[in-house]
Amino acid sequence: MENVYYPLLTAHNWVRWLVLLTGIWALVNAFMGVRSRGPMTSRAPFSAFMGSIHLQVLLGLGLFAIMGMNGMAPFPDGPRSSFGWEHLGLGLIAAVFATMANRAAKAPARAAPVYVADGTPAPGPTPTTVSDDITRWRSALFWTFLTWVPLLLAMPWWRPVLRMLGTE
Ligand code: HEM
Numbered sequence: 001m002e003n004v005y006y007p008l009l010t011a012h013n014w015v016r017w018l019v020l021l022t023g024i025w026a027l028v029n030a031f032m033g034v035r036s037r038g039p040m041t042s043r044a045p046f047s048a049f050m051g052s053i054h055l056q057v058l059l060g061l062g063l064f065a066i067m068g069m070n071g072m073a074p075f076p077d078g079p080r081s082s083f084g085w086e087h088l089g090l091g092l093i094a095a096v097f098a099t100m101a102n103r104a105a106k107a108p109a110r111a112a113p114v115y116v117a118d119g120t121p122a123p124g125p126t127p128t129t130v131s132d133d134i135t136r137w138r139s140a141l142f143w144t145f146l147t148w149v150p151l152l153l154a155m156p157w158w159r160p161v162l163r164m165l166g167t168e
Helices: 002-036 044-069 083-104 130-154
Strands: none
Touching: 002 044, 002 130, 044 083, 044 130, 083 130
16 A cells, blocks of 8 residues: 555655746746736746646545545644645645636637638738737736645645655
8 A cells, every 4th residue: 555655645745846836937927927018928837837736636636545545544644634625625726726827828719710702711810919918917817826825725834845755
């Protein structure tokens, strides 16, 4: 059983740093975008933040399942007996908010080109406008900021900074 628990726990521990680093990247990027009011040419920081949290949720669910099957309560060293459920719930909420941030950063859908009766294509889809980009930056900043709240509350800060398999 420990063959699975410690490798999974170690992966979950390391991916936490990926979550925090991509989260800082997304937050700084969104903040700079709102300030500069420039065009949003890439949403990589928001996709990376969302993707790393989704990976963390999958690893966490695996841990929960493995521990449950072996009668181990999560976080016996936690500040309260409910911390395991709080950690799960807050992690899921963070995943939803990060998904909203990534969605907010997507360019709005544009209408397909229209063809006039004689077969000549009408002018192509309207390009994204400056005000579209400002809305995207603001909305991405809002959801990214909101993601940080459950993320920081869910973090078991007393656990090892970088776990090396069985190390306590
Ligand atoms: C999304 C953000 C999340 C972050 C940043 C995070 C972070 C962490 C960290 C740092 C640990 C301690 C690792 C160690 O002891 O080395 C941990 C443990 C754990 N997490 Fe998460 N987690 C998240 C989400 C989740 C979710 C959604 C679940 C469940 C579905 C989950 C289940 C667990 C379990 C079962 C443990 C082990 C508890 C134990 O060893 O007693 N985590 N988590």
